[in-house]
Amino acid sequence: xxxxxxxxxxxxxxxxxxxxxxxxxxxxxxxxxxxxxxxxxxxxxxxxxxxxxxxxxxxxxxxxxxxxxxxxxxxxxxxxxxxxxxxxxxxxxxxxxxxxxxxxxxxxxxxxxxxxxxxxxxxxxxxxxxxxxxxxxxxxxxxxxxxxxxxxxxxxxxxxxxxxxxxxxxxxxxxxxxxxxxxxxxxxxxxxxxxxxxxxxxxxxxxxxxxxxxxxxxxxxxxxxxxxxxxxxxxxxxxxxxxxxxxxxxxxxxxxxxxxxxxxxxxxxxxxxxxxxxxxxxxxxxxxxxxxxxxxxxxxxxxxxxxxxxxxxxxxxxxxxxxxxxxxxxxxxxxxxxxxxxxxxxxxxxxxxxxxxxxxxxxxxxxxxxxxxxxxxxxxxxxxxxxxxxxxxxxxxxxxxxxxxxxxxxxxxxxxxxxxxxxxxxxxxxxxxxxxxxxxxxxxxxxxxxxxxxxxxxxxxxxxxxxxxxxxxxxxxxxxxxxxxxxxxxxxxxxxxxxxxxxxxxxxxxxxxxxxxxxxxxxxxxxxxxxxxxxxxxxxxxxxxxxxxxxxxxxxxxxxxxxxxxxxxxxxxxxxxxxxxxxxxxxxxxxxxxxxxxxxxxxxxxxxxxxxxxxxxxxxxxxxxxxxxxxxxxxxxxxxxxxxxxxxxxxxxxxxxxxxxxxxxxxxxxxxxxxxxxxxxxxxxxxxxxxxxxxxxxxxxxxxxxxxxxxxxxxxxxxxxxxxxxxxxxxxxxxxxxxxxxxxxxxxxxxxxxxxxxxxxxxxxxxxxxx
Numbered sequence: 062x063x064x065x066x067x068x069x070x071x072x073x074x075x076x077x078x079x080x081x082x083x084x085x086x087x088x089x090x091x092x093x094x095x096x097x098x099x100x101x102x103x104x105x106x107x108x109x110x111x112x113x114x115x116x117x118x119x120x121x122x123x124x125x126x127x128x129x130x131x132x133x134x135x136x137x138x139x140x141x142x143x144x145x146x147x148x149x150x151x152x153x154x155x156x157x158x159x160x161x162x163x164x165x166x167x168x169x170x171x172x173x174x175x176x177x178x179x180x181x182x183x184x185x186x187x188x189x190x191x192x193x194x195x196x197x198x199x200x201x202x203x204x205x206x207x208x209x210x211x212x213x214x215x216x217x218x219x220x221x222x223x224x225x226x227x228x229x230x231x232x233x234x235x236x237x238x239x240x241x242x243x244x245x246x247x248x249x250x251x252x253x254x255x256x257x258x259x260x261x262x263x264x265x266x267x268x269x270x271x272x273x274x275x276x277x278x279x280x281x282x283x284x285x286x287x288x289x290x291x292x293x294x295x296x297x298x299x300x301x302x303x304x305x306x307x308x309x310x311x312x313x314x315x316x317x318x319x320x321x322x323x324x325x326x327x328x329x330x331x332x333x334x335x336x337x338x339x340x341x342x343x344x345x346x347x348x349x350x351x352x353x354x355x356x357x358x359x360x361x362x363x364x365x366x367x368x369x370x371x372x373x374x375x376x377x378x379x380x381x382x383x384x385x386x387x388x389x390x391x392x393x394x395x396x397x398x399x400x401x402x403x404x405x406x407x408x409x410x411x412x413x414x415x416x417x418x419x420x421x422x423x424x425x426x427x428x429x430x431x432x433x434x435x436x437x438x439x440x441x442x443x444x445x446x447x448x449x450x451x452x453x454x455x456x457x458x459x460x461x462x463x464x465x466x467x468x469x470x471x472x473x474x475x476x477x478x479x480x481x482x483x484x485x486x487x488x489x490x491x492x493x494x495x496x497x498x499x500x501x502x503x504x505x506x507x508x509x510x511x512x513x514x515x516x517x518x519x520x521x522x523x524x525x526x527x528x529x530x531x532x533x534x535x536x537x538x539x540x541x542x543x544x545x546x547x548x549x550x551x552x553x554x555x556x557x558x559x560x561x562x563x564x565x566x567x568x569x570x571x572x573x574x575x576x577x578x579x580x581x582x583x584x585x586x587x588x589x590x591x592x593x594x595x596x597x598x599x600x601x602x603x604x605x606x607x608x609x610x611x612x613x614x615x616x617x618x619x620x621x622x623x624x625x626x627x628x629x630x631x632x633x634x635x636x637x638x639x640x641x642x643x644x645x646x647x648x649x650x651x652x653x654x655x656x657x658x659x660x661x662x663x664x665x666x667x668x669x670x671x672x673x674x675x676x677x678x679x680x681x682x683x684x685x686x687x688x689x690x691x692x693x694x695x696x697x698x699x700x701x702x703x704x705x706x707x708x709x710x711x712x713x714x715x716x717x718x719x720x721x722x723x724x725x726x727x728x729x730x731x732x733x734x735x736x737x738x739x740x741x742x743x744x745x746x747x748x749x750x751x752x753x754x755x756x757x758x759x760x761x762x763x764x765x766x767x768x769x770x771x772x773x774x775x776x777x778x779x780x781x782x783x784x785x786x787x788x789x790x791x792x793x794x795x796x797x798x799x800x801x802x803x804x805x806x807x808x809x810x811x812x813x814x815x816x817x818x819x820x821x822x823x824x825x826x827x828x829x830x831x832x
Contacts, residue, residue, distance in 0.1 A: 062088050063117040064124060066108035067153045068101055077110060080120035087127060094132030094139065096165075098125040105169045105221055109134055109157055131402075133161055135419055135458050141449055148827045152811045156285040156563045159442040160417040164395040170222040171197040173208055176776040180216045184252055196222070229399070230392060235258035235276070235285040243282040252284075257461075260669070261292060280629075286356045289829045293396050297631070307342050307490075315367070316345045316484040323460045323482075324351065324424060329451065331476040332464040334486030335495065336695020338658075340464045341374055342425050342511075343486075347462070352379065352407050356424025360410045361446065363433035366627070367657040368410065369634035371429070375408055381682035385411040385418060388630055396448045413438060415451070423457050426450045430656050431463035431472060432688055434681075454764065465723060466695055469729050474742040496666070498694060498721050500712045514601060514609055519667045519706045526665050527617055527646055533665040536693045539675060546573065548588040550595035555582075561788045566598050567625070568605070578790050606669060607649055614647070622650035655693040664704065666697040671709040672716060678785060681714040682739045683757075687727045690720055739777075744800045745826065749813070750784065752792040753821040761797040762821045769812045776801045 065078040072103035083091055084097030091097070091110065099108045100122045105740055108129065117698035136141070138160055145156050158166070175181060175193035188195045197205075209644040211217045237257045246252065251270040255261070261269075266276055279285045309317065320330055334340045348358050360491060362371055365388045375382045383397045383406035400406050401418055409420055413436055426434070436446040447463070454461040463472060463481070489495070501516040511517055526533050554579050557575035559606050566584060574581040586596045598605075607621050624638045638722075640648045643662055670693055674686045690707060708716065719727035736743055749766060753759035761783035769776045777800040784794035809825055817823045 063114050063120045064091065064097070064110045064123075065114065066097065066099055067111055067157060069107040069109075069154055069157075070098070070101070071152050071154050073152065073159075074441070076154070079108070080117040080387060081108075082112075082117075082120050083113070084123050084226055087124060091210075092125055092132050094134035096129065096133050097267055100125060103258065104169075105663045106169075109443070111139075131450075137453065138417065138419070141417065141452055141457060144449075144452055145442065145444055147806050148825075150813045155413065155442050159438075159444070162390055162394065162398050162418075164398060171202075171205070172220050172222045172709060173197055174218040174220065175216075176218055177216045180214065181211070197311075218745065229291050229402045229770070231291055231397065232260055232262055234288050235266060235280065236260050236288060238283055238286045239282045241282065243279070243284050246284065249279065249284075260288065262290075287489045293400075295396075303534060306492070307339070309342060309346060310339065310488075310490055312485075312486050312488075312630075313339055313343050313490075314348070316343050316486065317482060319482065320347045320425075320460055320462060321350055324354070325358075325458055326460060327458045329454065329461045329463065329475075329479045329481045331468055331472055332462055332484045332486070333468050333473075333476075334464070334466060335488065336692065337489040337493065337495075338466070338486035339367045339490050340427040340429070340466075340486065341371070343377060344429070344462070344464070345374060347425065348375075348379070348408065348427075351424045354424065355422065357406070357422050357426045358408045358427065359415065359418070359419050359420055360408060361415060361429065361436075361451075362410070362412060362425045362657065363430050363435035364653055364656075366622070366637070367429070368412070368652045369637050372410055374534065375410060381405060381407045382408045385409065385415045387412070389634065390630060391488040414448045416449045423453065424459050425462070426454055426459065427464065429460045429464045430692075431468040432465045432467055433656070434685075437828065439826075441822040443828075444683060445828065467691045470684055470728060470735065471742045473728055474732065490682055492498060492558055493698065493700065494702060496698040496705045497695060498705045498707065501706060501708045502712055503708050503710055506529045511590065511612070514606060514669060515613065515667075516706065516708050519708065520613065521708060522665050522704060523614060523617075523647070523667070527614065529664075530643075530662075531664045532640070532643065532645075532660060532662040532695050533605070533647045533667065534654060534660075534663055535647060535667045535669065535691065536652070536655060536689075537649065537669045538605050538651050538689070539602050539670075541590070544601055546584070546596050547599045548591060548593065548596050551588060551591040553588055553590040555596075556591070559788075559790050562786060567601065568598075568608070577786060585800040595820065601670070603649065603651060607722070608640040610647060610649060615745040617647050618645040619647045620645040622648060622654050624651070627653070655689055655696070655793065658696060659699055661700040663696055664698055664701060666693055666705045668693060668705075668707045668709075671707045672714065673709075674712055675711060675716065680735070680746075683714070683731055686714075687716040687719060687731075690717065691724070694720065739800055744802060745804070745827075746798065746800050747804075748799075748826045749797045750824045750826065751781070751795045751821065752789075752824075754791055754793070755820065756793045758792045759795055762816055762823070763797055766797050766812065766816055766823065769816070770797065770799055773801075773804070773808065776804065 062083040064081050064083050066081050068075055068079060093110055093113055095110050097110055105125065128262050142156050173195040175189045208217055208219055212219055237255045238255050254269055263276065277283065280287060316332060332343060333339055335412065343719055344360065351358055362368060365386050368384065368386055372382065372384055383400045385394060385397050401409055401420060404421055409415060409418055411418065416581060428447060431447060438444050450461055472481065475481045499518065501518055503516065506516050523533050546566050547556055555573055555579060556563050557580050558830040559580060560575055560577050562575055562577055564575055566573055571584050572581045573584050587594050588596050597817050603623050604620065608617050609620065610617065620636055620640055627633050637658065639645060641660060668690060671690055674689060675682050694705040707720065715730040716727065719730065735741065740746055751759055751766065760781065765776050768775060769782055778797065780797040781795045784796050789793060813823045813825050
């Protein structure tokens with residue numbers, strides 16, 4: 062028997078299957094989808110078994126070992142991988158890397174063994190431990206050429222050390238041995254409290270009166286038997302598990318019944334409910350019925366910010382909930398993954414990457430805030446989690462529920478075209494009205510000589526909420542203290558040396574930083590060009606807004622939530638819980654505070670520069686703006702009458718004007734605009750990103766790509782044009798855009814591979830605006 066194996070190496074030259082011999086020792090255990098260790102050249106590498114065959118003309122080496130008890134890649138996951146491969150030219154190993162959790166991947170480290178201490182250079186000797194082993198760190202790999210020369214002279218030996226990136230955690234436990242023969246047992250009266258069938262850890266024994274030396278003595282004489290027990294790293298939450306007592310409205314009951322009637326059917330529902338209408342209550346009611354049938358549920362939210370409030374609702378009602386997202390520690394993620402793998406979780410709550418998790422007996426998939434583009438991965442291997450969820454719905458014959466107050470234009474088009482089933486929640490429970498929305502033109506504020514970033518109405522309303530001990534949300538969707546800095550003497554704007562993008566100023570760290578490659582440098586008021594002390598910040602960032610709030614409202618307790626303040630573990634949940642407990646009066650944030658959050662005391666929402674997102678050169682800019690503003694407006698007055706004040710300079714645009722008229726008005730305008738330009742949902746629109754370090758060669762390859770694509774029937778080709786970000790990490794960037802009804806993805810992959818080379822990289826993005 063032979064196995065076809067994909068090697069865990071990301072390089073085009075090894076992007077195909079290799080055949081390996083399955084020896085007699087492994088043939089009864091090996092299965093398709095398992096991870097294996099194989100010899101590859103002079104290395105030992107991990108690989109994935111994609112097929113088992115009876116004959117092979119190329120296999121010369123045996124599989125060394127099997128890493129799994131059950132296949133890591135299930136039949137369902139192969140089905141998903143094949144779909145991703147059809148639409149992209151990504152390497153096999155990259156796709157496998159995307160769909161399996163990072164915690165079960167392998168690290169390929171190097172250990173150096175000391176063979177001849179006398180011949181070893183003195184500057185290296187200190188790196189070896191007492192056993193003569195040096196565990197080489199990644200940042201020490203530059204010394205490998207020197208070590209290899211020593212290896213040739215038999216001074217050292219370099220060995221590959223293959224380790225799983227994250228390991229299970231164990232603790233030592235003690236069990237009473239009733240058959241011991243220790244004679245001095247009378248000295249330990251505490252033993253009468255020890256039960257023979259229970260495992261105790263060291264802290265438990267100490268609490269029962271044993272000292273460390275007594276524990277060691279009893280262990281030495283086999284009164285205590287040592288063993289190891291796996292420790293589960295439970296996720297710590299700051300919220301309590303009290304659930305709301307909710308009576309469903311007639312609309313909620315109808316939506317829940319229609320979903321329940323479709324259990325065991327591949328059917329997609331679009332649950333469209335105004336903000337605060339109780340979509341989560343519908344989810345919980347449906348989940349409760351499904352769990353009674355011994356089925357499992359995948360609940361997805363687009364951002365980590367939304368994990369805590371959804372986890373609170375789920376964990377307060379259901380006992381076995383697994384949570385999976387990137388802000389957990391590697392150990393926590395591994396334990397949650399094992400919990401899912403062992404069928405110990407009835408509900409799995411995750412962000413985008415959770416769409417690949419191996420959930421057995423899956424009975425329902427829920428995607429909350431389905432309109433959010435965070436569900437689309439745009440880096441490395443690109444995929445749309447909504448599309449993957451749809452594949453899983455088809456595979457398992459189960460319903461997929463897409464929930465949103467502001468469904469994407471494409472989803473609404475499919476619902477009205479009966480491809481999806483539309484479920485409507487048109488009002489908030491208990492008769493609570495939607496908040497009043499007021500649009501403030503900041504040009505008029507300037508005419509009235511108000512130069513503050515806050516309009517007079519917003520400032521009065523914020524002060525009023527402080528007096529009433531109510532809370533306020535302020536949305537400003539721009540990071541940093543200022544978008545850029547400028548020398549007012551010569552006009553120079555400091556830019557990233559690798560990306561040619563202006564650097565953003567962060568006042569709290571006093572640095573200039575590139576958002577695209579991470580380059581940063583200290584801020585200096587002295588210009589590097591003219592050497593004058595004239596460099597000042599220009600424009601407004603969220604840190605500046607925070608400083609103005611503190612200056613204008615000195616008695617207000619202010620919290621800020623943006624990407625820079627939520628990089629540490631648990632930070633999202635901590636900020637959310639602080640504001641929920643009214644430990645602050647005002648929460649200032651970027652788009653991450655705009656959706657899915659329910660704060661009972663928030664009665665005012667203010668939006669600064671609401672038209673900012675309309676300036677983005679994207680056909681989705683109008684949709685993004687309307688959804689962002691509708692979502693943030695929905696945070697106000699969810700338990701009592703609320704108010705929304707939206708400030709901007711271009712308030713006549715239909716995406717902002719429709720806020721007071723409703724979703725249907727916006728949808729009709731957006732659909733008409735897209736029909737004229739033949740964008741989604743009327744045509745598929747895809748893009749190619751061409752990158753290279755030579756401007757001329759990159760453009761020439763982009764033009765050649767256009768010529769090849771233009772020969773395809775029913776395909777409209779636009780470009781090449783410079784990408785929105787013209788240069789990143791020393792690479793020039795051009796885009797070619799295509800519009801089509803249907804396309805042969807194999808042809809696209811062939812053209813892309815033909816024109817790519819060592820100098821020019823071409824990547825195909827199946828959806829527009831992924832770049």
